[in-house]
Amino acid sequence: MQNHEVLISSDMVDPYSRNDFWREATRPYGETQLANTSNEKLLQGTIRTRVTGNLMIAATTFNAQQYKRTRQHILQNEFDGIVLQVITGGTLRGALGSRNVFANCGDICIVDLSKTFEIVAEAGSRLTFVIPRKVIESALGNRDIHGLVLKAAQPMTQLLLNYLYGLNDLSPKLTQPELSLATQALATLLSTNFTGAISESPDTVSIMEQALRERVLQFIDANLKNSELGTEMIMKQFRVSRAHLYRAFEADGGIAKIIRNKRIDFAYTELMNPQISAQSINQLSYQCGFSNIGQFLRAFRARFDMTPTEAKNQGLLMPQFDGVLRLQDYFSSTASAW
8 A cells, every 4th residue: 555546536426425425535534514604515625645654645625614523533533643734725724622723825734633623624725744643752742733833934834845845746756764764854843843832831741751641641541440540549650749740741631630531531432332232331430430320421421522322322433543554545445435
């Protein structure tokens, strides 16, 4: 699949199938529908994707559309990366996490696929780069870049744009080692653009705190079913003070919030398992460390705006992806299925 190009176009199907086809084609990104401002009745667009190394490059065109990525989309889609969208036509506006965003033609918008968003796009086009999270974090650490917009008028943005266009043109000719180095260089160049934007951000942590974060998060994932999992247990396990732990996770709302959300997310993924019946929800709540079913139900509704039973009945929203090659396979199969 390396360097194999896949083309998806709404013109590939009859008009009566076009909306369903385009929603299916864009499902890995989120839920797609026509923008409220559009006078058209049919979703239209093209997606041309290519995977080179661990990088996916996509050129897209579309009419006025809006996209929504929910917590359910995130949990049902194992691929977790960072998206650089070069606005090559039209505009983009919306809410990406806590940021209200507006991007013009020539700007670069950063989208973190582990976070929610609601975006409205004018009819236009994008040049998109999907980069594995580990590559970005190696250069940026734990920083919230979701929704940051690099403005076209800035010199460093121009430098990054030139690099992205060059990478798009030359990537089919590069060897795998060269692609790996080029992707790492992209992450480093990206970090220089964010120096001013995030240097004073409260979620910027030291290297030591970043290492602690990673170890603590791994520990939480391994002990989600342990009813004693909490701040005290983590302090004892890692021999750190409450203040130190708080600083490392301040941007996340604290350890207790992380544990609660991870337990609820785990419950959601378990409910997607057809072997878990609706009658097992009580048992599932206790397995996830909740002391009573009422507490579990309130936390679940607050997280997903639905009950566990409703989530169970909803079922899977999309196929699973664990990397750009699987994602490319999905686009290829979608193009051939219709």
